[in-house]
Amino acid sequence: MFAVTIFLAAAALIVLAAVMGIVSLRKLDRSTRAKALTWTATAIMAAFTVLAGLFISGYALADPGGSEGIALVTSWTVPLAALAALAWLRPSWALPALTALTALLVVAGIWFAVDSVSWRTFENANGPVRAVAVLVVAFPAAVLGLKRTAAAGWLLLALGLGPIGFSALGSLAGVVSLSAMSVIPLITGLLYLGAARLTRTAVSTDHLRAAPA
Secondary structure, X not given: OHHHHHHHHHHHHHHHHHHHHHHHHOOOOHHHHHHHHHHHHHHHHHHHHHHHHHHHHHHHHHHHHHHHHHHHHXXXXXXXXXXXXXXXXXXXXXXXXXXXXXXXXXXXXXXXXXXXXXXXXXXXXXXXXXXXXXXHHHHHHHHHOOOOXXXXXXXXXXXXXXXXXXXXXXXXXXXXXXHHHHHHHHHHHHHHHHHHHHHHHHHHHHHHHHOOO
């Protein structure tokens, strides 16, 4: 049920992203189009984070509930908020931190492929840890995209493909929830990379126009 709900939310946001992207791409100026794509991607990732966060928190507060449920919610919301603040205030510090965390998630996917039985036991007892971890890193990476668009795009691409790709090599258990959490980061990363390409093209065009005949 969790994965189905997240998939539905992701599908709605994908449709919204497509509509917003079509509208933004009608603008002729490449720099403006790049900014529109960047902000569209950020808005989609932010909306998805809120929706997914509400569902994750709801499940935790219902089971196990009480102080333990609150502790579980705090265990992922505090790191998410701290990393997002770091990405906004200190992007030069956030980039290596998020890169390291992304690498750890990819390594976790490889570990799952090698020892899927232990991971299944762990996640059956503690919930979809890998899926939540992707969300915790993905939203700060999206915030970083407002300052370092290309770098954030590659990070989100790795988050969207790496953990689920390696995990699926070992077992399909838990892959549904992980894929539900990975689809929006993947799309956000692709939009960021498209925006970065438009920005580079706009800068090159401006240089050519400014060059003496």
